[in-house]
Amino acid sequence: MPKLPTDEDRFRKLVWHGKLPIQISLAKEDRAALLGRASPSSPPVYYVMAHRCSYLSLITDDVKAWLEALERAAPDRPSSIKPTQVWYAFNGAPLKWHYPIGLLYDLHSIRHPPGTVSAKPICTTKLPWTITVHLTNFPADRLLRNPSRDTTHHYFMAQYKEAEFMRAGSTKRVMNLPREDQDRLWAGLTTAEFETFWAVNHGAVNADDKDELPRHVAIRLYSRTDSAVVQVPLPLAELGSRTTVGEAIAYALRPEQFATGHPPKFRPEDESDQDAPYMVVLHGIVVSSTTPLLWLTRNLCYPDNFLHVVLL
Amino acid sequence: MSVDTEYQWQVGLERGLCQRDEAVEGFEALVVSYNTLLHHTLQLEGDYAHLNDTHTTLRTEHAKLADVGAAANLDAFVAAQKRIAELEWQVTTLKDERSDLYKAQGQHAQRLLSLTDDVRRREEQVRDLETSAKATATQMAKLQQSVDDYFYVLREKDGTIQDEMTALQLELVTKEEKLKRVEQENSQLVERWLRKMNEEAERMNDTNRQLEAERRPPPSVDQLNECLGDENYFGLGRRTSDTNQAPSKVPSIVYKELENPHHGEIHTLHVSHDGTMVATGGQDRRVKVFDSRSGNLKYTLSGCLQSVLHVWFSPTDDLILATSSDNAIRVWALDTGRIQHTLTGHIGKVVSAKFDGEARKIISVSHDRTIKSWDLYRGYCSKTIFSISSCNDLCLMDPQGTTILSGHVDNVLRVWDMQSGNCVREVTGLHDAPITSLAIAPAMTDSPPSLIPPILSAAFIPYSVDHTHLLTNAKDGTLHILDLNTFESVGVLRAEGYRPGSNWARAAFSADGHLVAAGSADGVLFIWNTRTFEVQARVKEHTSPVCAAFWDASGQHFFSAEKDQLVCFWE
Numbered sequence: 001m002p003k004l005p006t007d008e009d010r011f012r013k014l015v016w017h018g019k020l021p022i023q024i025s026l027a028k029e030d031r032a033a034l035l036g037r038a039s040p041s042s043p044p045v046y047y048v049m050a051h052r053c054s055y056l057s058l059i060t061d062d063v064k065a066w067l068e069a070l071e072r073a074a075p076d077r078p079s080s081i082k083p084t085q086v087w088y089a090f091n092g093a094p095l096k097w098h099y100p101i102g103l104l105y106d107l108h109s110i111r112h113p114p115g116t117v118s119a120k121p122i123c124t125t126k127l128p129w130t131i132t133v134h135l136t137n138f139p140a141d142r143l144l145r146n147p148s149r150d151t152t153h154h155y156f157m158a159q160y161k162e163a164e165f166m167r168a169g170s171t172k173r174v175m176n177l178p179r180e181d182q183d184r185l186w187a188g189l190t191t192a193e194f195e196t197f198w199a200v201n202h203g204a205v206n207a208d209d210k211d212e213l214p215r216h217v218a219i220r221l222y223s224r225t226d227s228a229v230v231q232v233p234l235p236l237a238e239l240g241s242r243t244t245v246g247e248a249i250a251y252a253l254r255p256e257q258f259a260t261g262h263p264p265k266f267r268p269e270d271e272s273d274q275d276a277p278y279m280v281v282l283h284g285i286v287v288s289s290t291t292p293l294l295w296l297t298r299n300l301c302y303p304d305n306f307l308h309v310v311l312l
Numbered sequence: 313m314s315v316d317t318e319y320q321w322q323v324g325l326e327r328g329l330c331q332r333d334e335a336v337e338g339f340e341a342l343v344v345s346y347n348t349l350l351h352h353t354l355q356l357e358g359d360y361a362h363l364n365d366t367h368t369t370l371r372t373e374h375a376k377l378a379d380v381g382a383a384a385n386l387d388a389f390v391a392a393q394k395r396i397a398e399l400e401w402q403v404t405t406l407k408d409e410r411s412d413l414y415k416a417q418g419q420h421a422q423r424l425l426s427l428t429d430d431v432r433r434r435e436e437q438v439r440d441l442e443t444s445a446k447a448t449a450t451q452m453a454k455l456q457q458s459v460d461d462y463f464y465v466l467r468e469k470d471g472t473i474q475d476e477m478t479a480l481q482l483e484l485v486t487k488e489e490k491l492k493r494v495e496q497e498n499s500q501l502v503e504r505w506l507r508k509m510n511e512e513a514e515r516m517n518d519t520n521r522q523l524e525a526e527r528r529p530p531p532s533v534d535q536l537n538e539c540l541g542d543e544n545y546f547g548l549g550r551r552t553s554d555t556n557q558a559p560s561k562v563p564s565i566v567y568k569e570l571e572n573p574h575h576g577e578i579h580t581l582h583v584s585h586d587g588t589m590v591a592t593g594g595q596d597r598r599v600k601v602f603d604s605r606s607g608n609l610k611y612t613l614s615g616c617l618q619s620v621l622h623v624w625f626s627p628t629d630d631l632i633l634a635t636s637s638d639n640a641i642r643v644w645a646l647d648t649g650r651i652q653h654t655l656t657g658h659i660g661k662v663v664s665a666k667f668d669g670e671a672r673k674i675i676s677v678s679h680d681r682t683i684k685s686w687d688l689y690r691g692y693c694s695k696t697i698f699s700i701s702s703c704n705d706l707c708l709m710d711p712q713g714t715t716i717l718s719g720h721v722d723n724v725l726r727v728w729d730m731q732s733g734n735c736v737r738e739v740t741g742l743h744d745a746p747i748t749s750l751a752i753a754p755a756m757t758d759s760p761p762s763l764i765p766p767i768l769s770a771a772f773i774p775y776s777v778d779h780t781h782l783l784t785n786a787k788d789g790t791l792h793i794l795d796l797n798t799f800e801s802v803g804v805l806r807a808e809g810y811r812p813g814s815n816w817a818r819a820a821f822s823a824d825g826h827l828v829a830a831g832s833a834d835g836v837l838f839i840w841n842t843r844t845f846e847v848q849a850r851v852k853e854h855t856s857p858v859c860a861a862f863w864d865a866s867g868q869h870f871f872s873a874e875k876d877q878l879v880c881f882w883e
Contacts, residue, residue: 011322014329021339046350049343069354128339285328291321300325 009198011299015283016194018052020105021128024063026070027089030135034071034081044070047128051192052102052283053303055156056095057147058190060086063133084146085138090131094139097147098155100302105129106281106310107222153186156304160185163305166233167214167297189303197303213237217297219307221252236294245280245296246289249311279312560822560867562839562849563829563882568607569853570879573600580622580818580860581873584629587864589646590871591632592879593620599634601646604869607881613644615651621816622664626671633674635662641676641686655686657693663704663816669711675730677703677718685713685730697733699726704816707750707782709796719747719784721815727799739799745787749818753781753793753842754825785819785830787812793828793842803845805830807838813857813875820860823867831858837872853880 024046026034035044046066048059060083067081088095090108099107109129138145144155161171174182181200188197216233223230232252236243239251280287282300287309302308576595583590589610593599599613599620618637625632631652633643641662643653660680667674673694674686681702685695701722709715709727715736718726723745727737781802782794789812791805811833812819819830827848828840835854840847856876863870870882 011325011329014326014333018329018333019336019340021336021343047339047343047346049340066350069350069358127335128343283329284332285325287328288321288324291325 012198013194015300015302016051016053016192016197018102018283020050020052020101022048022050022059022101023128023130024048024088024133025130026067027132027134029137030133034067034135046133050101052105053100053189054192055097055099055152056088056101056104057097057149057152060147061149067133067135081135084148085135087134087138087143087147088131089134090129094142095131096143098144098152100304100308102283103222103302103308103310106284106308107224110281110284110310110312156186156189157182159304159306163218163301166216166218167305169215201303201305213241213294214297217248217293217307218301218305219248219252219293219297219309221249222308222310224310224312234293239293241292241294243293244290245287245293245309248293249278249280249289249309281310281312282307560824560827560863561870561883562827563837563851563870563872564849565883566853566880567883568881570602570607570881572877573602573609573879574598574877576619577875578859578873578877578879579620579814579875580816581862581871581879582623582625582860583862583864583869583871584625585627585865586629587866587869589625589629590879590881591623591625592873593623593634595619597636599623599632599644601632602879604864604871604881611644611646611649613649613651615642615644615654616640618661621661624666626667627669628671631667631671633665633667635665635676637661639678639680641665641674643674643688653686653688653691655691655693657684657696658682660702663702664706666706666708666713668708668713673713675706675708675713675716677706683716683718683728695730695733697728697730699735704747705749705818707752709752717750717782719750719786721746723747723786725750725784725794725799737799739794742784742792742794742801743786743788743790746815747784747786748812748814748816749785751783751785751819751821752796753783753821754823781825783819783821783828785812785817787815791819791828791830791840793845803842805840805842805845807840807847807850809834809836810838814859817858818860818862820862822863823865827863827867829861829863829870829872831861831872831874833857835874837861851882854878 026044031044046063048062050059064081064083064086071081087097090104093108095104095108144151161174164174165171177200184196184200188194188200213236215235215237217236219231219234221230222228230252234243234248234251239247278289280289282296287296287300296307300307573592574594574596578592578594580593581590583604588604589601590604591599591601593616597614597616597619599611599616600609601611601613602608603610613632613634616634616636616638617640620634620636622635623632630646631643632646633641635641639656639658639661641653641655641658642651643655644650645652655674655676658676658678658680659682660678662676662678665674665676671688673688675683676686677683679702681699683697683699683703683706684693686692687694699718699720701720701724703718703720703726705719707717709717714730716728716730718728720726723740723743725739725742725747726735727739728734729736780796782796784792784794786792789806789810793802793805794800795802805828809832810830813831813833817831819828821828821842826842828842829837830840831837831854835852835856835858837849837851837854837858838847839849839851854872854874855878856874858872858874861870861872868883871879872882873879
């Protein structure tokens with residue numbers, strides 16, 4: 001197993017160990033059904049310290065245990081919780097269980113500080129992040145069905161392969177991984193063990209990235225204002241290895257302008273980003289639009305090797 | 313991009329991430345403790361609910377029991393008691409009935425068993441009777457057979473008695489013939505006696521002539537004879553010159569038989585060099601020396617602790633040695649009959665030993681695979697040679713004993729230089745079985761033996777330098793004559809029915825070297841002619857394996873010994 005270079009791991013570890021306190025309360029409409037007649041005045045609340053790289057469907061087990069305990073505390077009721085029917089919402093908006101938790105938080109809760117646009121630490125909604133858990137009325141039209149652990153695993157592997165395809169042009173390296181290494185990827189993610197995950201991820205996928213450029217950058221742009229998701233293959237070889245994240249976003253949003261040979265210029269010297277049309281948020285922080293894209297793909301990816309960037 | 317700016321934005325990013333984590337950090341402990349508390353609370357609630365349930369059930373049960381107690385009726389109880397007693401009585405009667413039935417069943421089974429036994433016994437009796445009837449029938453047949461046999465035997469006996477009668481008549485005839493022969497012999501003996509008398513007279517005349525000659529200056533040959541001195545000891549010398557005209561004779565007549573000279577088996581025999589004495593050794597640990605003419609016992613030499621394997625006279629016949637299974641060699645002086653040397657040092661039985669030409673040393677071979685040379689002046693071992701195989705017999709190639717020959721149980725003949733102790737030569741491929749004896753031939757020339765200078769033939773007759781042939785005898789039933797210059801076989805002696813009598817069966821050359829004698833395991837003595845390599849004669853007197861056979865130096869007399877207590881003197 002190759003040795004992990006510690007220098008790079010500094011950011012990878014920071015990304016990996018990022019956590020988010022979540023306060024989960026039972027939705028009003030489910031309270032009566034679950035707790036019966038003795039519905040307490042204050043809603044039952046559950047707190048969890050979730051990894052930003054994890055998925056909501058992975059904390060469902062803990063939430064379910066808590067809810068069952070509540071149910072038992074309320075007498076004479078058979079357990080009625082189906083894990084595949086559990087869903088979460090923030091301010092009434094259903095949360096997509098197949099997004100990493102960090103991305104969900106960035107997408108839903110990070111705001112411009114009131115007044116100023118340029119202030120670095122973004123004013124967020126207060127912590128802990130309060131979301132509600134729902135047991136019925138699964139919004140199948142807005143969320144992927146069947147949010148079980150296995151489904152999440154399959155979805156994660158699909159994402160992983162997609163990212164690999166974009167980088168390398170084929171998924172051969174992932175497909176050729178031994179069964180136990182593939183299992184280790186998932187086990188590393190679910191148990192939040194950095195070494196287990198990165199031993200495979202680094203050795204199998206990122207080993208020779210140093211020498212050759214990835215073909216495309218696996219980047220996904222999320223816009224909250226129009227709740228659009230943009231994923232454009234960024235041909236890094238064409239754009240050059242020094243492409244900044246701002247340039248990349250500009251290319252992604254207006255690729256036809258690149259074709260005409262007039263790429264929109266971000267002004268890297270303008271640190272205040274006054275003219276930047278968007279604010280780039282990644283892992284809960286604002287990233288300067290002058291940050292090199294290549295470096296970002298190597299250091300600030302989510303475990304599925306995508307850069308999930310939220311634009312404000 | 314410069315290093316600084318790179319560093320700068322990296323720092324910015326790191327700071328951002330760290331601040332994000334710091335904001336979150338506080339919640340970690342809170343959430344953990346919340347979860348613990350929640351867990352506790354839920355557990356306690358569960359416990360409480362459970363206790364509550366138990367409480368209510370207990371209470372209801374208590375109430376039920378109280379109701380039952382109140383409703384219990386005494387009358388019903390009594391009726392039930394009666395009913396129970398009745399039922400119990402029924403049970404007991406039924407049980408009795410059942411046990412009776414069991415008993416009856418058991419008896420029936422018993423009877424059935426005894427009946428089957430009876431049947432079996434009857435069957436056995438019938439079978440016994442049948443077998444006894446069969447046995448009687450066979451006995452009768454046997455008796456009939458024996459009656460027939462007796463008839464036959466009687467008739468046969470009648471025949472044998474008649475045969476015996478004829479045989480006795482035949483015997484009578486042979487006895488008469490024998491008588492005739494004895495008378496003939498008697499006349500022969502008278503004739504011989506007369507001849508002897510004549511010879512004696514002639515010798516007297518010779519002496520007279522010699523006395524006359526002494527007065528004249530002596531011739532050179534006589535001078536040499538005198539220089540050597542003691543030639544009288546080498547009676548052989550005279551005899552050889554005397555008998556040079558008379559070739560060695562094939563033994564034909566036994567003139568003396570010694571029966572049971574030893575208590576136990578005879579192992580060996582040797583003839584003194586002057587031919588006057590015959591020594592034998594055997595299992596009774598004694599060496600006996602007989603007069604070769606009369607067969608009278610001259611000496612009985614004792615001292616060996618175990619059986620005697622080999623005896624040998626010294627060249628001058630004043631000493632005799634015997635080797636024994638007690639690992640020692642003993643030397644007796646024949647004039648006193650007392651032990652002169654007891655040579656110990658071998659660690660196995662000593663199977664053969666020889667004197668050198670001047671009786672200054674003895675060379676012996678033993679079963680312990682060593683060859684030792686003994687200095688008789690000082691009486692101890694002067695040389696030990698280690699061989700790879702144990703050896704059955706040895707011969708000295710020269711009178712000084714500087715080179716010796718040894719015959720081994722690994723079928724190989726070896727030549728040793730006694731000075732250096734090295735094996736000079738190994739002659740292999742001669743025999744397919746252990747070599748039992750070796751003998752150096754006297755000259756085997758066709759020229760008259762008188763051409764040999766009398767001094768040499770006198771002094772070194774057993775070890776003559778002229779005598780360049782060696783006789784080997786082996787268990788494979790062949791004897792080889794070897795040329796000692798080339799160590800190649802000159803001829804093979806074999807005969808139908810010849811098989812050496814023992815591991816140390818000695819074969820011998822005649823005095824003139826023209827004959828070879830060896831005794832076989834069945835008691836037959838085989839005499840070969842060394843010029844034709846053919847069997848010249850087979851003589852049968854012995855009945856058990858012959859252990860040794862020797863001619864005397866004149867070649868006129870022949871001596872043989874068999875294992876089973878018989879020594880024959882032949883002429």
